[in-house]
Every structure is written in structure tokens, then in C-alpha cells.
Amino acid sequence: MTATATLLRAFNTNKTSWAGLIVLLAVVALAALAPWIAPHDPIEQDIFARLEGPSATYPLGTDQFGRCILSRLLHGARYSLFIGIASTLAAMLVGSLIGMLAGWYGGRFDVVVMQAMDVLLAFPALILGLILVAMLGPTLPNIILAIAATSVPAFARIARAPTIAVKEREYVEACRALGYSDARILFLHILPNIFAEILVMSSLWLASAIRTEASLAFIGLGLRPPIPTWGGMIREGFENILDSYWLAMAPGVAILVVVFALNLLGDGLRDAVDPKLKGES
Amino acid sequence: MSTFIARRCAFALVTLWAVLTLVFFIVRVVPGDPAQVILGEQATADAIAAMRTRLGLDRPLGVQYVEFLWGALRGDWGVSLVTGRPVVQEVLAVLPWTIELTLAALVIGAAAGIPLGVWAAVNRNRATDYVIRLASLLGLSFPAFVSGILLLIFFAIQLRWAPVMSTQGGSFSAWLGALALPAINLGLIMAAYITRVTRSAMLEVLGEDYVRTARAKGVPWRAVVWRHALRNALIPIITIVGLYLGVLIGNSVLTEIVFNRPGLGKLIVGALNQRDYTLLQGMMVIYTFVVIIVNLLTDLAYGAADPRVKLK
Numbered sequence: 008m009t010a011t012a013t014l015l016r017a018f019n020t021n022k023t024s025w026a027g028l029i030v031l032l033a034v035v036a037l038a039a040l041a042p043w044i045a046p047h048d049p050i051e052q053d054i055f056a057r058l059e060g061p062s063a064t065y066p067l068g069t070d071q072f073g074r075c076i077l078s079r080l081l082h083g084a085r086y087s088l089f090i091g092i093a094s095t096l097a098a099m100l101v102g103s104l105i106g107m108l109a110g111w112y113g114g115r116f117d118v119v120v121m122q123a124m125d126v127l128l129a130f131p132a133l134i135l136g137l138i139l140v141a142m143l144g145p146t147l148p149n150i151i152l153a154i155a156a157t158s159v160p161a162f163a164r165i166a167r168a169p170t171i172a173v174k175e176r177e178y179v180e181a182c183r184a185l186g187y188s189d190a191r192i193l194f195l196h197i198l199p200n201i202f203a204e205i206l207v208m209s210s211l212w213l214a215s216a217i218r219t220e221a222s223l224a225f226i227g228l229g230l231r232p233p234i235p236t237w238g239g240m241i242r243e244g245f246e247n248i249l250d251s252y253w254l255a256m257a258p259g260v261a262i263l264v265v266v267f268a269l270n271l272l273g274d275g276l277r278d279a280v281d282p283k284l285k286g287e288s
Numbered sequence: 289m290s291t292f293i294a295r296r297c298a299f300a301l302v303t304l305w306a307v308l309t310l311v312f313f314i315v316r317v318v319p320g321d322p323a324q325v326i327l328g329e330q331a332t333a334d335a336i337a338a339m340r341t342r343l344g345l346d347r348p349l350g351v352q353y354v355e356f357l358w359g360a361l362r363g364d365w366g367v368s369l370v371t372g373r374p375v376v377q378e379v380l381a382v383l384p385w386t387i388e389l390t391l392a393a394l395v396i397g398a399a400a401g402i403p404l405g406v407w408a409a410v411n412r413n414r415a416t417d418y419v420i421r422l423a424s425l426l427g428l429s430f431p432a433f434v435s436g437i438l439l440l441i442f443f444a445i446q447l448r449w450a451p452v453m454s455t456q457g458g459s460f461s462a463w464l465g466a467l468a469l470p471a472i473n474l475g476l477i478m479a480a481y482i483t484r485v486t487r488s489a490m491l492e493v494l495g496e497d498y499v500r501t502a503r504a505k506g507v508p509w510r511a512v513v514w515r516h517a518l519r520n521a522l523i524p525i526i527t528i529v530g531l532y533l534g535v536l537i538g539n540s541v542l543t544e545i546v547f548n549r550p551g552l553g554k555l556i557v558g559a560l561n562q563r564d565y566t567l568l569q570g571m572m573v574i575y576t577f578v579v580i581i582v583n584l585l586t587d588l589a590y591g592a593a594d595p596r597v598k599l600k
Binding site for chain 1: 422432434438537545582
């Protein structure tokens with residue numbers, strides 16, 4: 008079965024995946040259209056309207072600098088999604104490659120590589136991300152790199168198991184008999200067969216990447232102000248929590264909605280793709 | 289069994305060495321001279337050279353490496369650049385806070401998560417199951433600081449049931465009041481994970497032959513679920529919860545920040561902000577020890593419980 012067919016079947020097995028996908032697409036659309044639909048410039052300060060509640064001019068109120076919360080939220084979605092997607096893609100490429108090579112060559116190479124991956128996987132992702140960003144500096148590429156580093160081992164694990172399962176199959180035997188190179192077999196014959204599984208897991212790891220980015224920004228290791236990031240907005244709102252608690256609530260709910268949508272999407276798909284659960288539901 | 293234990297221990301030692309080496313080089317490879325960072329941009333070349341000597345950075349890399357490994361194994365993890373106290377002391381001073389919070393969260397997580405997971409598994413594909421699955425998925429979607437802030441807003445600011453800041457010492461009720469919200473915050477997220485793990489472990493066990501046998505010989509359904517099935521499901525549940533240690537540690541860092549509670553998390557963030565490289569390096573070593581020991585225990589528990597694991 009091709010990756011597309013597998014995915015389509017997966018979507019129809021579990022309807023909650025559709026709900027997750029629709030919410031996610033809506034957020035992506037809002038983020039893409041942010042420069043046109045945001046009512047204000049996200050970094051424009053209105054010193055006569057600081058810490059205001061919701062009004063016609065400022066639908067979600069303003070922060071301590073008199074900046075429009077809604078506009079910052081819409082623009083912040085672009086950074087959250089971009090960092091999340093870029094770091095997940097990077098981790099997917101590097102991690103899948105490591106996992107496929109470990110599964111394909113097996114033996115001592117497999118043992119050493121996967122043991123290293125297991126330790127990285129067990130190491131607290133947030134602590135690892137925190138240390139990397141703190142040492143490299145909180146710039147866009149560094150944040151992407153740090154978050155990617157925390158999810159590489161997960162992708163290595165995901166790619167390894169199906170590679171081992173597939174490499175004993177007849178068609179791979181046939182490829183070997185034909186004298187194809189390892190690279191050709193891996194990329195043209197094995198990758199297409201494990202791609203659906205990797206893609207499904209990537210939606211779950213995208214959720215985790217977005218959460219990690221927000222957590223880093225909340226701790227103070229996000230993109231530098233005045234760039235609007237959701238985690239950074241919560242950090243600023245948290246400083247004024249006693250008198251204007253809604254500042255922290257709006258971006259908090261935004262992160263929750265995106266992460267929940269991605270988890271709904273990935274969780275439903277995983278149930279359908281996971282060979283252990285196949286034919287059960 | 290003994291060869292299995294010996295192999296796992298040897299593995300753990302090799303991993304420990306590899307990670308320690310990695311930590312050593314990460315701290316040294318990153319751009320920026322620690323001495324320059326500590327003293328600031330205005331520091332003279334002499335002052336920087338003196339600081340480098342004090343930090344031991346002027347010696348050959350090989351010597352530093354051997355000393356670092358030797359020190360790490362003896363429990364000598366350096367001296368904090370900021371306070372001048374040994375890293376071990378800094379960590380021991382806040383460790384009880386973190387252990388207290390983590391244990392309380394695990395208790396809440398298990399007390400809520402295991403019954404919910406069993407309930408969902410028994411009612412598979414019925415309304416109860418869907419509601420529990422959705423709720424647990426929502427629970428693990430919460431970044432710990434968002435749920436923490438929401439709890440703070442509702443219970444400490446709106447209802448005034450709990451203090452906004454944690455207080456040190458005092459009566460039992462003050463202690464409980466300060467622990468309650470952070471523990472509930474961490475515990476609910478843990479409960480979401482445990483619910484899901486319990487549900488899938490129970491589903492697997494409920495399909496086993498011995499469950500059918502127990503039913504066939506007339507054991508009441510309730511006893512089959514709670515005594516026969518759950519007991520067998522507990523082993524995978526414990527191992528997988530062991531794997532969530534990383535998530536738990538990350539969430540405890542965020543929880544400590546939100547509730548302004550002392551602990552390892554606040555210590556590491558403080559070390560980052562103050563560029564306390566030795567404290568940071570020491571804490572990475574400590575986290576590595578914890579992660580590897582928990583991994584080893586998890587493996588051994590699995591090996592002890594399931595004889596088939598030994599064959600691998």
C-alpha cells in the first residue's frame with residue numbers, strides 16, 4: 008500500500024483525526040494571513056491604552072506596553088508554527104536516516120547507535136533544549152537546532168523498527184539479488200514503505216516541538232523581544248498576573264488549542280497505522 | 289540472569305562515560321570564553337587570564353578531561369562560580385523540594401490515572417472510553433506552565449484557596465497549602481500519561497488466555513480485572529512511567545518557576561541566567577546519573593518480571 012493510501016485509510020478509521028486536521032489548518036491559515044487580518048502592528052505601542060481589557064479597537068485587550076494582544080497572537084502563530092515545523096523536519100530527516108542505517112546494518116553499529124539514542128531520549132528534552140539555547144544564544148536557527156536535537160532519537164527509533172521488519176521481506180531480498188546498492192534499496196524501496204509511519208509520528212512530535220518552543224520562551228530563552236512569541240507573551244503576562252491575568256490566558260489557550268489539535272491528529276492516525284493495533288478498531 | 293544484569297550494568301557504565309564526555313565537550317566547544325562571560329566585556333586581559341587559571345582552563349584539555357571524569361565518579365562535581373559552594377551542596381539543598389513535589393505528583397498521577405485507565409479499557413469503544421481518552425489527550429497537551437498559570441489564576445487569585453507564593457517552613461497546613469497546587473499541576477499531567485499507558489496495557493492483558501481461563505472457572509469479572517489483569521499490566525505500566533522521567537523532570541522545572549518553588553529546576557534556570565558554567569556542568573552530570581540509573585532499574589525490573597527479555 009502506498010503512503011497516501013495508508014494515510015487516507017488511517018484518517019477514516021479515526022474521525023478525531025479529521026477534527027485535529029481542520030483545527031490545525033485553520034490555525035495555519037490565520038498565521039499565514041496574519042499581516043493582512045491582524046488589526047494592528049504587533050509591536051506598535053499605544054501608551055494611552057496599556058493593560059486594557061477587550062474593546063472594539065483591541066478585541067483581546069492590550070499588554071503592559073499597549074500592544075494589541077490579538078495582533079501579537081496572530082503574528083506569534085507564525086513563529087510558533089515555523090520553529091515547530093522546521094525543527095520537526097530537521098529531526099525527521101536526521102533521525103530517520105540514523106534509524107534506517109542502524110536497522111539496515113544491524114550488529115554492533117545498531118547496538119551502539121541505538122543505546123546512544125535511548126539515553127538522549129530519556130534525557131529531559133526541556134533541559135537539553137535549555138542548555139543548548141542558553142549556550143548557543145537565542146536566535147531562530149539555534150532554537151530550531153536545539154529543539155530538533157531533542158527529537159532526533161525519537162525518529163531514529165520510529166524508523167529503525169520498520170526497517171528491520173521490511174529488510175527480511177522478499178522484495179528486498181530480490182533487490183539484493185539484483186545487486187542494487189544499499190543506498191538505492193534504502194531510499195527507493197524501504198523508505199516509501201515506512202514513510203507513512205514516520206509522517207504520523209511527526210505530527211505528534213510537532214506538538215511536542217511547539218510545546219518545547221513555548222516552554223523555552225516562557226523561561227526566557229525564546230526569540231528576543233519585541234518579536235511576538237506565544238511563550239514570550241505568557242512570560243510577560245505572568246509578570247502582571249495579579250492585576251491582568253487575561254494577558255497570560257490568551258496565548259496559553261492558543262498553545263493548548265494547537266498542541267491538542269496536533270495530538271488529536273497524530274493519535275488517531277497512529278492507532279490506525281500501528282501494526283500492533285491493526286484490524287482491532 | 290546474572291549475565292543479563294552484568295551486561296546491562298556494563299552498558300550503563302559505557303553510556304555514562306559517553307555522556308560525561310559529551311557534557312565535557314559541549315561546555316568547552318560552545319562559543320564564548322567562560323572567563324570572559326563571568327567577568328564581562330570590560331575585563332582586562334590579566335583578569336581574564338587569572339580567572340582562566342582559577343577555573344583550570346589554562347591546563348591541557350586532556351588533563352582537564354581526566355580530572356573531570358575522575359571528579360564526576362567520586363562525586364566531586366566542582367564549585368559554583370557564583371556562590372563558591374560545591375555543586376553537590378547546592379543540589380542537596382534543593383533536592384528534598386524536588387523529590388517531595390515529584391513523589392506527590394506520582395501519587396496523584398497513579399491514584400487518578402490507573403483507575404481511569406482500567407475503566408476506559410473495560411469499557412472499550414464506549415462513551416466512557418472516548419471521554420477518558422479525549423480528556424487524557426487534552427491533559428498531556430497542556431504545557432506545564434499553562435496549566436500551572438490557570439491553576440494559579442483560579443485557585444490562588446480568584447478563590448484565594450492557596451498561596452500565590454510557596455512559603456518555607458511553618459505548620460503542616462502551610463506546607464500542604466504550598467505543595468498542593470504544584471503537586472496537582474504536575475500530578476494531573478502525569479495522570480494523563482498514566483491513564484493512556486494503563487488503558488493500552490490493560491487492553492493487551494485482557495486479551496490473554498489466563499484472563500479467559502479465570503472467567504471460565506467462574507472468577508467474578510471485577511476480581512479478574514483488578515486482581516488478575518491489573519497485576520500483570522502493572523509491570524509495563526511501571527516501565528513506561530520510568531521512560532516518562534524526562535517529561536516529568538521538564539514539567540517539574542516549569543512548575544517550579546510558575547509556583548516560585550525552590551528545586552532543581554529553579555537551580556538550573558538560575559545557573560543559566562547567571563552563566564554559572566560549573567554548576568550547569570555539574571547539574572548535567574547529575575541529571576545524566578539519574579536518567580541512566582532509572583533506565584538501568586527499568587531494564588532490570590523488566591528482565592526480572594519477564595523471563596523472555598533475558599534471551600535477547
